[in-house]
Each structure stands twice: as C-alpha cells, then as structure tokens.
Amino acid sequence: xxxxxxxxxxxxxxxxxxxxxxxxxxxxxxxxxxxxxxxxxxxxxxxxxxxxxxxxxxxxxxxxxxxxxxxxxxxxxxxxxxxxxxxxxxxxxxxxxxxxxxxxxxxxxxxxxxxxxxxxxxxxxxxxxxxxxxxxxxxxxxxxxxxxxxxxxxxxxxxxxxxxxxxxxxxxxxxxxxxxxxxxxxxxxxxxxxxxxxxxxxxxxxxxxxxxxxxxxxxxxxxxxxxxxxxxxxxxxxxxxxxxxxxxxxxxxxxxxxxxxxxxxxxxxxxxxxxxxxxxxxxxxxxxxxxxxxxxxxxxxxxxxxxxxxxxxxxxxxxxxxxxxxxxxxxxxxxxxxxxxxxxxxxxxxxxxxxxxxxxxxxxxxxxxxxxxxxxxxxxxxxxxxxxxxxxxxxxxxxxxxxxxxxxxxxxxxxxxxxxxxxxxxxxxxxx
Amino acid sequence: xxxxxxxxxxxxxxxxxxxxxxxxxxxxxxxxxxxxxxxxxxxxxxxxxxxxxxxxxxxxxxxxxxxxxxxxxxxxxxxxxxxxxxxxxxxxxxxxxxxxxxxxxxxxxxxxxxxxxxxxxxxxxxxxxxxxxxxxxxxxxxxxxxxxxxxxxxxxxxxxxxxxxxxxxxxxxxxxxxxxxxxxxxxxxxxxxxxxxxxxxxxxxxxxxxxxxxxxxxxxxxxxxxxxxxxxxxxxxxxxxxxxxxxxxxxxxxxxxxxxxxxxxxxxxxxxxxxxxxxxxx
Numbered sequence: 001x002x003x004x005x006x007x008x009x010x011x012x013x014x015x016x017x018x019x020x021x022x023x024x025x026x027x028x029x030x031x032x033x034x035x036x037x038x039x040x041x042x043x044x045x046x047x048x049x050x051x052x053x054x055x056x057x058x059x060x061x062x063x064x065x066x067x068x069x070x071x072x073x074x075x076x077x078x079x080x081x082x083x084x085x086x087x088x089x090x091x092x093x094x095x096x097x098x099x100x101x102x103x104x105x106x107x108x109x110x111x112x113x114x115x116x117x118x119x120x121x122x123x124x125x126x127x128x129x130x131x132x133x134x135x136x137x138x139x140x141x142x143x144x145x146x147x148x149x150x151x152x153x154x155x156x157x158x159x160x161x162x163x164x165x166x167x168x169x170x171x172x173x174x175x176x177x178x179x180x181x182x183x184x185x186x187x188x189x190x191x192x193x194x195x196x197x198x199x200x201x202x203x204x205x206x207x208x209x210x211x212x213x214x215x216x217x218x219x220x221x222x223x224x225x226x227x228x229x230x231x232x233x234x235x236x237x238x239x240x241x242x243x244x245x246x247x248x249x250x251x252x253x254x255x256x257x258x259x260x261x262x263x264x265x266x267x268x269x270x271x272x273x274x275x276x277x278x279x280x281x282x283x284x285x286x287x288x289x290x291x292x293x294x295x296x297x298x299x300x301x302x303x304x305x306x307x308x309x310x311x312x313x314x315x316x317x318x319x320x321x322x323x324x325x326x327x328x329x330x331x332x333x334x335x336x337x338x339x340x341x342x343x344x345x346x347x348x349x350x351x352x353x354x355x356x357x358x359x360x361x362x363x364x365x366x367x368x369x370x371x372x373x374x375x376x377x378x379x380x381x382x383x384x385x386x387x388x389x390x391x392x393x394x395x396x397x398x399x400x401x402x403x404x405x406x407x408x409x410x411x412x413x414x415x416x417x418x419x420x421x422x423x424x425x426x427x428x429x430x431x432x
Numbered sequence: 433x434x435x436x437x438x439x440x441x442x443x444x445x446x447x448x449x450x451x452x453x454x455x456x457x458x459x460x461x462x463x464x465x466x467x468x469x470x471x472x473x474x475x476x477x478x479x480x481x482x483x484x485x486x487x488x489x490x491x492x493x494x495x496x497x498x499x500x501x502x503x504x505x506x507x508x509x510x511x512x513x514x515x516x517x518x519x520x521x522x523x524x525x526x527x528x529x530x531x532x533x534x535x536x537x538x539x540x541x542x543x544x545x546x547x548x549x550x551x552x553x554x555x556x557x558x559x560x561x562x563x564x565x566x567x568x569x570x571x572x573x574x575x576x577x578x579x580x581x582x583x584x585x586x587x588x589x590x591x592x593x594x595x596x597x598x599x600x601x602x603x604x605x606x607x608x609x610x611x612x613x614x615x616x617x618x619x620x621x622x623x624x625x626x627x628x629x630x631x632x633x634x635x636x637x638x639x640x641x642x643x644x645x646x647x648x649x650x651x652x653x654x655x656x657x658x659x660x661x662x663x664x665x666x667x668x669x670x671x672x673x674x675x676x677x678x679x680x681x682x683x684x685x686x687x688x689x690x691x692x693x694x695x696x697x698x699x700x701x702x703x704x705x706x707x708x709x710x711x712x713x714x
Contacts, residue, residue, distance in 0.1 A: 306465075382492070
C-alpha cells in the first residue's frame, strides 16, 4: 500500500526535483533513502522511472519560466529563453515541449519493447569506440556553437577540459594541478562549479530586472504546430543516446539541440521552438532507454541508477525474470505518470507564475539560499563543505565576470565529458 | 512508581555506557558503491547496540587520510587494500595490532568471459586475448602475463567499466570482483578466481599455475581505529565481530555479493594478512 502511495507521489516529487536547481535524481534518492529502501524492487523501478521523467518535464519549465537551471539537460532551453520570452512564447513553448516530451517518452518505450525482444544485440553501444566517437562528435559541434566565435568556443572547451583534469587520475596514476592540496586531489566538484559559473549568474539576471519576463505568459499566443520531423529525429537521437553511460541524457538533449540549430538556424520564435522541442523530446526519450541496460543487464548507466540497482539487488531482484514484469508495468504506468507530470507542469504553472511574478525576488532569494544550503550539505556529507563553498564562490565570480563576454556552454560540456572521454581514449590506446 | 524508577535507572545506565561518545566513521569509497554500503550496514547494526556514528563518505582517499591524521576524537577509517602503488592516495601503511578494528570482508577477483574461451585458451591458446581489468590491479595482471597467460591487458577505471567492456564485446576476458555475480546470473562464465579458495566451483589461479608464487589477489576491506582507549577498542572489536557473525543484514549483503566474510581470524592474524598484502605493493 505504501509502495502505491509513493508511486502516486512520484510525478509530484519529480516535478519538484526538476524545479529545484542542484537537486538531481541521485541526491533526491539519497534524501529519500530511508523511504525508498523499504519499497519492493518493482515499485522502486516504477517510482524511479516516473520520477526521472517528471523531473525532466519540470526541468524545462524551470528553465523556461524562471530562468533557472533545474537540470543540466535544460541548458538548451535556458539558451533559447531570451528569444522565447521576447516573443511571448512561453506558453506555446511549454505546450510544445510537453508534447515533444511525451512523444519522446513513447518512442523510448517502443525502443524498450524492441530491446525486450532483441536483448542480446545492443550492448555494443557500450564500446569505447562508440562512446569516444559520440563525444568527439559533440565536441566538434561545440566548436561551432554559434553563441561565441569559434576560437572562444575552443578556448572555453579547453578550459572546461582542463578543470576536469584536476585531481588524481587512476589511469595514469598521477596527480594533476593539485599542488599538494588534498581537496583538489579529489577533483573539482561538478555541482558547485556549474551552479556558480552558469546557473546563478542566470538567476541574477532575472533578479536585476524591475519586472520579470514571465509577465507575458498568460497572453494569448498564436498556435505553432510541432514539426514532425523534429520529433522523429530528436526522439531517435535521444533513444540512442540513452544507452551512453553517465552522460546519455545530457548528451541527448544537447546533441539534438545542436543538430536542430544547424537545421533551424533563424533567430525567430518558430525556429527557437523547434530547437527546444528537439532537446526536450530527446531528453525524455533517453530517460526511458537509459533503463534498458539497467533492466535487462543490471547495468547502471548513471549514479542514481546505481543506487536503485543496489537497493533492488539487495531485495533479491533477478535480472531477466523480474525484468519482464517491470517492462510490462512501465509500458502502462510510465505514460500515465508522464501525462500527470505534463498536466501538473502545464496547468499548475500558471498559478505558480502568478505567485512568482508577485514575489519573484523573495522566491529567487529563497531558491538561492536553498541552493547554497544544498551545496553546503553536499559538501558536508563528503566532509568538504568549505571546499564546495569556495568552488561555488570562485565559479560565481568568473560566471558573473564572463557572462557578457562569452557563453560558457562549451566549458560546461567539456568539463562534464572529460572523464568519460579520457577513459575511452586510454582504453582505445590499449585495445588498438 | 517502582516500575518507573527501575525504567529510569535502566535508561540512565544504558545512556551512560556505549552511547557516551560519538564515533566518526570516515571512508573514501564511492558514494553509491558497495564499500560505503558495507560501512553503513555495519554502523547501522552497531547503532542498534547503542553506538553513535557520524558517517562521512569522502570519495577522496587523500582527504580521508588527512582526517585520520587530524582526528582528536574516536575515529574509524574504512579502507581497502591493495593500492596499485605506494604513490597512490589509496595507499596507507598496514594497520597494527593496536589500531586495527577488523577486516570486514575480502574478495577474490574472477576471470570471466562471454565468449567461447577455456582456461587452456587463456594460458596456452594461440590467440592473444584482450584482458580487461581495473587499473588498480595492473601489477598482478602483468605477473599473470609473465606466468604464461596469453593476454593483452586493457586497463579500465573501476570494475563497472570492466563490466561494460565485457558485455559490449570489446574485450575477450574480464577480471573483476563482480565475476561471481555474473556467473550466478548466467551473464558470463568464470574460468578462474584469484581467491585462495575455489568459489562457486570456479577453480583458483593457484590450481592452474602452482609454480607462480603470490598468485592469489585479494581485495580486503578493513577498519582502522584511532583515539580509542584499550577498553573501548576491545568492546568495539567484540561487538563488531558479533555483528559480522550474526547481523542478518550484514550476512545478507555478504552472501548477495559473494564476498568472503572475515570471522575466523584473530586481530593478530588479520594484521598479518594486511602486512602480507602490503608486501606485494610496489
């Protein structure tokens, strides 16, 4: 009974997680550990699947309406926000991304069903060659990111890569740029860095305004039908990227977005809508296919999955036998969960926006405090509170300083991709 | 009134015994891995006995070592050995009789495949097999190669990556502590184990390469103590041994992961095990 209650609650929790920057599925599961560890394996898988999809629904809502980065997968939406707001397109953007997300999720479910019958043949996607190729592909795209000059993109990318190198590297058995500091030995933590360099400067922009952008949301806007080929392309990209360990979701939304930027190049609302629909569709598709290695092989591709896997294995979950029940349950319950999440995001958002408009400064300050507390807590659980705060504040300083001069997206992407790329390259060097 | 007095006295006595001090339990393991799970499971069982833990999982060995050095209060350090080299942050000198709390468990590695490979192919085959392993154990793999294995070693960062490489078909053979689990779930066939004894009927490396000394490779998890009085340490040792032998959650965890529990050796012998492993680290 308690399991059912938690499953019913999962869209709400997911929506909340997406709205709050720096929460993330892993951190949420850690917070909910006493509760979720008591769930049955099947119930936990369903809970988790709905939660991560709902989180991505509201992640884009947060980025679009509040200018906050709920998830790293919302970065493309954040990029397009200004253009959409200027054209009073928030409501239609919300509607189109919701539809895209549902289509993406359904495409993911179709792939899930296909893999259910072809379980043996897709593991080749875990090969270092595939992972390295996809990362190189992404980096090439980043070099031509049109928010900066190409050399600035390269500079930012190299910078991000360099920052990710800091710490002890197990593969080369060497320390890089730690200067004997024990904290640096563990590397630069991603969450305080990204929040400081990107998310908070974006929040400060809203804060500086006398009236926030969402004032125009309630206005009637023209209907913009969704481009079907965008949906198809991005849901396919998302479904494939879902198989990439650790970075699949982030890669899917950004890759789809970058591809769509090459196709829909104009700086108008129609093209901007297509670009963000692509990123959100891909994102939700990947959140379903990411479950495939997990369900069929017991392979966790992201930290939150690792935690779920550990709990369900502890309860005697059998990959294979129990996977069948899980797949059929997800086929029915995941669309239901996503529709509830979409309904919540689309309908309740109006009321939220009204409150936000009225009290946006207090809300932003509260979110900032919560975010800061979150960073402190994350640091505290690792015995590194001060280090996390320092990383956050230094990043914030540079984030504010560089904001007007350079778009730091290539920096963040390369920072997040470095480890995976480095490991794949080392493996390839030994393999061939 | 009499009952109330007895209850209050009992509560007072209880509170004045083991809960009188807080113990910091610090470990550098990954936040989602089985190392931290072991520490949390043990701590949970000990808390049921009245202990009070403040658990910190740093994921940073250099920091955990610093915390140990700076500790002024009762402090436990969860650790694993061997490290790949003495320059690795995961390396510390082995615990002594005075500061070793316990070896929680140990495990061998398993050499497994998803392909049609036999022990003979591995040791005497014509084709050089791509052999994936976790980077930390490179020293042992090189010795295995020198002992006659026809392999091309491929290092990965952690057992998860080794698993992915095996299942994707990128490598022919994988060496991992997860092997027993794969064999149980029929995801791979394990040819050999580096453990001292056969596990799940999988033969040991020693049984096929008896001439090679130091042919076993064990990953040992243990806890080192600091700032405990002799009495406190003796009590904690007794309680943790009881947990290892009798706590259902801990026993279930050990069984699920196919690990070896360390429940039979005295502290002195456990120290000797750690010292022996330390000698293999260059």
